[in-house]
Amino acid sequence: MSILVVGSVAFDDIASPSGSVKNILGGAATYFSLAASYFTRVRVVAVVGEDFGPDQEKVFHQHGIDTRGIERANGKTFRWGGSYADNLNEAKTTFTDLNVFETFQPRIPNEYDDTEFLFLANIQPTLQANVRRKMSGVRFTGLDTMNYWIKGTPKELAATLKVVNVLLINDTEAKMLTGETNLPRAAQKVLAMGPQALVIKHGEYGATIFFREGAFGIGRHPFRAPALPIEEVKDPTGAGDSFAGGFMGYIASQQELNREVLKRALFYGGVMGSFAVECFGTERLQQLTREEIDARFQVFRELTHLE
């Protein structure tokens, strides 16, 4: 099955205790599509500027990613700079130049009309909802968002939550969205807002998926996937989008959507996030093999598996 991701393609400057890089290919849609490409066919809707050339395009094409939805606009591509201090948990943004991304209006090529799986990466919630409404063939939609929209456009976000199947956010975002400090209670509040499932990403502690009662016919017991203890995190940028790429990509690759598929998807999300942080930018995601991915899946599995 094909999965379509709508989101940002960017150039990033990143500094971490392991070093620094400038002008590397980034953006949520980039991390997502590379991660998902190991599981299924991927289509991208994004906007780039005149500085996006064949070198960048090649990164997508080498992974069979359909870039017909990447619009070229006059001006520069979105640029972001961030630095990570010692604990690597939070990026300090050094600059954000939205450039052509500022007026991004997602346009879906007609060739994408048969898309069944959709991931709405972090953009303005009404734009996200509009994409979902346009795509009548979609049967499973994942959503990302961030503090900026939770605080700034809560009504628009609430409307978007009603038209998606699963929301993927982190602990802080879940607490901010619900005003609830207890995570399982926050999860119940989020599920009452619309989605059938909620993935809360705990960073180095893994992730939990919560289900609305009766969703997917699988009951409401949550499920947890661990994260791998990693001794050297070089660059956490894109870990969440890579997680989403593994999670959604695996789901799109399966015939059925059931509890076991969602559980494995959560593990594959963690696996792709763990690869992403090993190198700067998308470097590691560009050079993986499915064998490496499945070997790490086994490591994740054994990390919590009792005989």
Added chain:
Amino acid sequence: MSILVVGSVAFDDIASPSGSVKNILGGAATYFSLAASYFTRVRVVAVVGEDFGPDQEKVFHQHGIDTRGIERANGKTFRWGGSYADNLNEAKTTFTDLNVFETFQPRIPNEYDDTEFLFLANIQPTLQANVRRKMSGVRFTGLDTMNYWIKGTPKELAATLKVVNVLLINDTEAKMLTGETNLPRAAQKVLAMGPQALVIKHGEYGATIFFREGAFGIGRHPFRAPALPIEEVKDPTGAGDSFAGGFMGYIASQQELNREVLKRALFYGGVMGSFAVECFGTERLQQLTREEIDARFQVFRELTHLE
């Protein structure tokens, strides 16, 4: 097998968003011994004052806990007051009256000489090491400590770490002990200080056990146990000691010490911690059955178990 715990018995005043209680039985050795009593025979070495009466003693005896090591001293029992704000992650100490605990010198009754498993709850590190040295029959020792000793008596703690098998601490303590913000790297530093294994407790995210290369003949791959997402945490007091009680109690109940036993022990630790926080003080730990414990063990297992 018998396990001996050396630590505090106390009376606690506790306030949390779920209510408040005064003068309830607490202390690390109390939580530990109740939790461990569902797995094995437990012996306690502690000191109490004249205010410790038959009602308190009954709590231990109802669980078959050997209290011959609980010394009665003139004066009052250790008293602690703490309150928890909304997030429940950290207790704010409202008062600490050490009372008879201030001059606690653990005395091991002769009847305890055949003890094979030992847990040194959080007391001054040199007292902990002295107990370990006196007990020549012990073959497996667990250790707890806290920020106060990590900062205040680092040399004494370092000496104690050399005579124990496993240290159980939380994320913050592991980072403080090693000056390392990355947990797996912190773990390697702790293991280099002496213990064969290190359990790092992540609170609501579970726990990870790290092994020194070659320890127990099982390689150095870490193992993780999840924590149960709990919608109502009434009182987090004693969660760590209850975790230790489940972990050490299960180990003491097994014939062999191997990787699978340590993995299951980590799960049982999480199970006992999850029960402890459901009610104030030791109320829930007093009323459990082994069937309830094993049912929750299955829930923990299913929380991360792939088909």
